[in-house]
Amino acid sequence: MGILSAALSALMLTPAVAAARGAPPPTAPVQIPYQSANLPSSGEVAAFYSGYRSSPIWFSGNAAKPAATEFIQILQRSPLDGLANGAQYAAQVQAALAQATSTGTPQAIAFADHTLSEALVLYAQTMSRPTQGVTYGYEYMRPKPPSATKVLQIAAGSPSLESYLASVANPNTVYTGIRDAAWRQMQASGSAVPDPRVVVNLDRAREMPARGRFVMVNSANQTLYMYQDGIPVGSMRIVVGDNGQHLKNRPDTRTPLVTSMMFYVIHNPYWNSSDILTRLNIAPRYAAEGDKYLKSRGFRVMSDWTHNATEIPASEVDWKAVRAGKVSIRIRQDPGPENFMGQLKFPFANPQDIYLHDTDPADRNLFALAQRTRSNGCVRLENAEGLATWLLGHSPDKSITQAEYPEQLARGVPVFVTYITAQPVDGQLTFLKDVYGWDPAGGTRVASGE
Structure with a gap:
């Protein structure tokens, strides 16, 4: 018999034949029954583990991976992220992990692994919820909480579980700046309950991306920001919708919360x-x-x-x-020099027909106001030409005379019309004046509007 044939025959031995020849039978993997911590995601997680035959997600042998300890820290602060029972889940995970470390039994390790996974699913789904009160210009931009299977497949297959956790916990720099400052203040004060204003602000900030270009319109301080890969590369004053204080005898025209995509710059708008x-x-x-x-x-x-x-x-x-x-x-x-829209308009899909636009010369004095809540809902720009240049990659062509002339962007740019009152300044969190009255009651720390 050739060497290859002998090798193939050995691989095909049944356990009975192998025992008769003195060879040990192949060892079947030990499947520990699913042991639930009974968190709200336990049913979904149990379904995943029922078909999962690999090694534990959170352990390497009998030792917990560093990501397990990092996730406990994430859970401890997760009430800020909107996971109200996060601190309780952190304690459950910590207890399960301690038992697994001290005993090293397969059952204890399995229980800790399952508990960590149940908590991870809850956290990942919380971090992917749509923002309350936001209108989405396109349905594909509405966040969709992932299934337990998707979360755990990614966690199990990730080359670095720590990197995956970081990507879930830190959606963008605006979010992490507010959250980290609030967490430091909670730790310094010994408070276990987050300021509800912080939770609401983080909900509004969560959807912005960590990479690429986007526009953030913040009605709270009446400022527009241009972001590139998480860094603000430009800003300008804006005028946003009135809350009924200045435009008398008119309905509430507060600029709404909108998440959409910008594809065009309109020259010479009507x-x-x-x-x-x-x-x-x-x-x-x-x-x-x-x-x-x-x-x-x-x-x-x-x-x-x-x-x-x-x-x-x-x-x-x-x-x-x-x-x-x-x-x-x-x-x-x-169109013309007296047109209330100015020379440029920046449309994006939304049912309220909100858009950004230039300003006629007669109303440019509005940008000198400390509180610029004077529009009928749309957003007036202090430097429309500067925004157009950033979006288009070149200065707008002033020789264009055609009315409502659309110039397409090379690639769509997300726009987030939001309301961020929480402001991290030198590591401390302060709050802008709540001009729209959209924040819940909180403390008294107030930052300037500029």
């Missing part, structure tokens, strides 16, 4: 008046000044709100009914 502005501003002025008022502002009465709308004579409009709110009409302003 401006379309809202119903409330037409009723309260334009209709009374037309009654007093007639067609002269409309022409001096570049206003036209349009037949409808479609792209194919045509101009209709203002004399055909029942302006008294418009003032009374009984008739709705479309007023469109031509």
Whole structure:
């Protein structure tokens, strides 16, 4: 018999034949029954382990991997992340790990491994929840909590479990800056309960990416930031929606929370008046000044709100009914130096029709205000040309005269219209004035709005 044939025959020996020839039978892997810590994810995790035949995720032999200790520390601070029972889960994990270390039995190691995995699934799912109150321009941008199987497959297959934990716990620099400052203050004060304002702010900050470019519009301090790979590379003052304090006799126009994607810069945009502005501003002025008022502002009465709308004579409009709110009409302003949108518009999909835009010269004084909550919901930019240059990779072409001319970006850029009042400054966490009243009650630490 050849060497290869003999080797193949040896591999094909049955346990009975092997025993008759004096060879030990092959050893079957020992499957420890699933031992649950009864955390809320235990059912999902048990289903994963029922088909999992590899070595424990959190142990190398009888020794716990360093990631197990790191995860306990993550869980201890996880109430800040929104996992309310995180400290309790940390204690359960710590107890299971101590038992496994002291006894070294397969059962104790299995129990600790399962407990760590149950807690990991809960934490990973918490860190992937959609932000409350946010409108998503595209459904694919809405975060989707992963299944237990996905979380544990990644953890088990990761070359570095520590690196995987770090990626889950630190979604972006805005988030980690707020969370780490808050955790230091909790440790220094001995507090076990996080400031609810921090939890809400972290929920708003969680979705921003760690890599690539994105725009963050922070209505809380009325500032826009341009981010590249987690680092702010530019900023500018903005004017955001009013909360009813300045624009009297109008409904609440606070700029909403929006997560979307920007694909175009619009040159020479039209401006379309809202119903409330037409009723309260334009209709009374037309009654007093007639067609002269409309022409001096570049206003036209349009037949409808479609792209194919045509101009209709203002004399055909029942302006008294418009003032009374009984008739709705479309007023469109031509592009030009007096256009309320300025020269540039930055659209992104959202049902509220919120967008960023340039500002006409008459309203540039608004950027000098300390609190810039003076718009009807959209966002006025202090330096629209600078944002366009950053997005496009070149200065906007001022020779373009076509109205509503769209210039496509080389790649879509995420935009996050958010409300971040928590501000880490020199390692300490302070809070901006809550101009919209969206934060829960908390302490009294207040930072400046600039």
